[in-house]
Amino acid sequence: MNNDYINIxxxxxxxxxxxxxxxxxxxxxxxxxxxxxxxxTIQNNKILISVSDNGNLIALNGKSAIGFxxxxxxxxxxxxxxxxxCDYHDTVVFEPIENYNYDKSLKQTFLxxxxxxxxxxxxxxxxLNKNNYIQNKVNINLKNNDYFLGIVLGSSDNKKIKEKIxxxxxxxxxxxxxxxxxxxxFKVNFCCCxxxxxxxxxxxxxxxxxxxxxxxxxxxxxxxxxIFPEKNKSYCIFSWLTDDFEYDNFTIQFxxxxxxxxxxxxxxxxxxxxxxxxxxxKLWNKWGSNIxxxxxxxxxxxxxxNAMQAETKKKMKWKYSFVPWNLFDCSEKLK
Numbered sequence: 088m089n090n091d092y093i094n095i096x097x098x099x100x101x102x103x104x105x106x107x108x109x110x111x112x113x114x115x116x117x118x119x120x121x122x123x124x125x126x127x128t129i130q131n132n133k134i135l136i137s138v139s140d141n142g143n144l145i146a147l148n149g150k151s152a153i154g155f156x157x158x159x160x161x162x163x164x165x166x167x168x169x170x171x172x173c174d175y176h177d178t179v180v181f182e183p184i185e186n187y188n189y190d191k192s193l194k195q196t197f198l199x200x201x202x203x204x205x206x207x208x209x210x211x212x213x214x215l216n217k218n219n220y221i222q223n224k225v226n227i228n229l230k231n232n233d234y235f236l237g238i239v240l241g242s243s244d245n246k247k248i249k250e251k252i253x254x255x256x257x258x259x260x261x262x263x264x265x266x267x268x269x270x271x272x273f274k275v276n277f278c279c280c281x282x283x284x285x286x287x288x289x290x291x292x293x294x295x296x297x298x299x300x301x302x303x304x305x306x307x308x309x310x311x312x313x314i315f316p317e318k319n320k321s322y323c324i325f326s327w328l329t330d331d332f333e334y335d336n337f338t339i340q341f342x343x344x345x346x347x348x349x350x351x352x353x354x355x356x357x358x359x360x361x362x363x364x365x366x367x368x369k370l371w372n373k374w375g376s377n378i379x380x381x382x383x384x385x386x387x388x389x390x391x392x393n394a395m396q397a398e399t400k401k402k403m404k405w406k407y408s409f410v411p412w413n414l415f416d417c418s419e420k421l422k
Contacts, residue, residue, distance in 0.1 A: 098224045102217035109170040112205050114253035121174030128167040128206040134315045135163035138278050145371040147364040156386050171209040197261040199313045200326045207282040208245045215242045244306040266326035267338035273417040274316040276370040281312045281361030289340040291402035294333040350415045358386040378411045
């Protein structure tokens with residue numbers, strides 16, 4: 088291993104230890120009150136407490152020494168948190184979903200979408216800062232590197248989305264989003280929130296084009312996902328900006344699947360598309376080490392899978408591939 092490579096690895100590890108930026112993402116800063124707090128993206132006292140075991144969760148957002156995705160145990164006080172809102176706005180803005188059950192209303196769904204987007208916006212800006220730190224430390228020009236360029240373009244896309252969402256918040260114009268709700272007839276033992284970019288719908292029609300990933304004039308079309316248990320059932324919320332109409336057809340197709348096939352599709356899609364999955368440790372332990380490793384490996388090959396899918400020019404209906412893990416195992420006696 089040459090010294091340049093070792094140096095880059097060391098600088099990467101240094102960037103991971105940079106202090107967190109703290110700021111409020113709410114558009115009207117003049118109304119900020121209190122300190123910037125460690126805000127939960129997923130409700131701590133309603134959802135995380137329900138999914139956790141003795142206050143602990145298995146999170147699929149750990150990082151190995153070389154940046155690959157790993158699982159790690161997290162306390163629910165830390166899981167899904169970010170320094171993105173002041174105490175006042177975190178309390179007041181999200182009160183309708185913190186203190187009330189989900190009623191499938193447009194306003195509540197918009198707030199779930201807003202909080203999910205805010206987390207991803209904050210994380211993307213954090214990653215951009217880390218990349219700038221690395222670039223300033225090395226003698227190699229990384230600006231044209233696909234990974235580094237992707238972070239820059241993702242940040243640019245997010246800023247455009249934030250302008251739309253900020254205006255919607257201030258004008259109470261929540262219908263800038265559309266959504267579909269899958270009401271799951273049992274309590275799941277995991278929760279998830281993510282902002283993902285699907286490339287194909289279930290019939291093989293394009294949603295995003297892999298060849299346009301690095302085109303600043305072609306922003307990615309995003310699907311927001313929130314899955315959580317509530318009382319004796321669970322909800323899977325798909326939401327998207329009205330401009331991203333391709334997800335209309337995707338959700339219509341999904342709605343027509345049987346319960347078994349919906350579960351199968353989500354078991355395939357979730358670990359591949361998002362690292363924002365939090366699992367009850369009893370469910371994780373029930374899988375055993377081989378299935379756990381398969382789940383992690385599947386989560387780490389998403390870029391390769393999307394690239395292979397993009398090379399297929401024909402419209403190919405989604406093929407049901409049954410996997411050894413089951414996020415939707417609702418056994419009451421997990422071992």
